[in-house]
Amino acid sequence: MENKDLLEEAKKYGFTQDNQVWLKPFMNFPARQVGDVKEVEDESLQYFAFRFQTFQEKVNALLEKISTSENKGSFLMKVLHLKELVEKYDAIGDFEAIYHQLTQAENEIKVAISKNRDKNLTTKITLIEEAEALQESIDWKETTEKLKELRQNWIKTGPIDKALTDEIEDRFKNAVEVFFKRKKDFYQDKQSLLNRTLDKYKALIAESEALKNSEEWEETTKKLKDLQNRWKEVGGNLPRKTSTELWNTFRKAHNYFFERLKNKITVTKTESKDRFFEDNLNKKKQLVAEAQGLLQLNTHEAVKQAKELQAAWKKVGPVKGEESDRVWEQFIIACDKVFEVSSLEHFMRKKYPNADRNNHVEQVHNRINALRDFIKSDKQELEVLETNLGKLSSAPNNDAFRTMIQGKIKNFNRKIKTKTELIELFKSKLNKEVTG
Template structure:
């Protein structure tokens, strides 16, 4: 007894031969249609088109299997739709209705999955937009730049959302990111311009000092050079280490050259020398005057910035004429006096910064808003000062102990003390702005 020919039996269920042609029975709402012709025998032709169906079914089986294990199932939608259309046009003999139903069920499941994923993607993108809109106003440039980088990567990895929302979401996210980069660029341009102006001011002071170093007008030139030294301290700019060192070396050399000449001049005049009238005749008188100067300097913070700066400079001149006194109290008075003057100068710089921002289109600020803006700006300045201080401390730690480096070591130590005082000054100003009753 022969085994039944299963492929041929299946082919006959779905097709037949007529007038030398192979026909597919009515299926999927379509009438019977001719799909080929008989080349050898009727049975061979039916088997051949049955095998074509099996190959087509295997292709669909593979696609549905890949769909189940895929991460991005949405990419299979068009393939499913294309195969559904092919079930109505494919030339083979088999159960196309079952294939079409399987593809349709897979499409419906896929649509549900895609809709669910798009809801998740929407929630993710809204969260990323909120984070981007928070970071766009940050002044913590280094950490904020890293956050922006991470946000952009996360955005690229997040799948699509409903097409009707895509443009609006893209616009909000990329708009926030662009705002941050525009602000960072403007800050960098301002910083570069400030560095250039700072360099020009230092160079100008060097040129003035070198022009005065050989002067024989000792009294007038001494006052001028001390004024230049005060102006140098007032700049308090941040330049690259090598450049700052070269300028300071030239400036100090010009000053040292003149004051060495002044010292020799005084020695030649010593028999007729008298103490300057403005200098107190005793250490106690000098200390008393320094106490008074420190007290007056601490009161300047209550004045408008421009008045405070002018009076602080005048007090610095008086301090230089108050006489030299050694001892712990003198050192403490010097620290009080310098910190008070520094507060005045920092307050003036802060006032200029806030007025500049308002002139560039910022809204008028209430006293409370101005205090908040001042606190934010001071914290930004402190961050920059700390970065500069860390670089200076690192450079000092790496400096060889050779005597040849003594001059540069002193320069670094002076810079470090300056930045430590700047940070202390700004920190105390922040506390001042946070008092219940403002200035």
């Protein structure tokens, strides 16, 4: 703009008085002094008109950015700041036009903000619903990753109406915290269980160490075998390295005692010893016979007597190797059948609470099907163990672990055999009922 035009523009919106430069009143704003006349009045007016041009350029630049930006809300404070300057910026010009420009921009931004906040609210409600749907999940790893992703999406989502912010934020936070508290409690319980399991194994090791030098051969043998049974019953899921180290320590104490027993028997081998073993074998055969007849009793009584027979078995002394394994296998399978039937009946009562309304044939079929499912599960476990055993190197330091796996494989084979024989027993009874 030429100086002449600039001066005319300045006189249109400003004036000088008493050696001062004034901006004329506009809208609801009164006239105000914007500066002083330095030397020449017209030049002073031109100077402040030029300052207005600079201010106008700043406003135009902001409005241009707003018009091309997707995030218009980020410019609201800048617009409000320029509106505040309208009433105090030292310049002469059409501040009213600028005020209206900025007001229009402010309104447009607020509309955009409102729309964005509605959109953000919809997004956040969706994220809340997704988080709430995951609250009760037990897939700890996958759900943790999903909730972390939801958190990132939540952070990336813009603000919503302030009146709803606290409520929405709390609802999302609570949904996420419910899961992570459950996860924390789960792993704390798991660790507590592992600690209890570890303490049980250590207690059995301490008892074994205390017995390994005993001269009470018969009594100590029974105690150590009892400790071995208790070891098997502990279970738990300790880390493989820890489990192996504990087992090696436990087995070392037992091996030490039984090696001493073996040497004792070799050195002092007599006819009385042979009779001792023979008597024990006969006692155990009698216990086997009694155990094999338990399935003729009702389940509750059979379980009770099976436990009594197991206690009696522990009081019987050792039997020679092959006979010991054979009679023990017979005895444990007979007892296992009792306990399997007890577990089966418990399962049937839970799965078929109104099963007594069904006919007997259907009840038997249900039991056979349940046993088949149990066998399928056992075989899957067995396959994993056999795979692990096949992968185990022949290195001597793997002997203890190999023995443990082989023991578990033997137990699962026995379980499968027991359940298979029970199926055949049920089938036999069923055929007798159908043909009879």
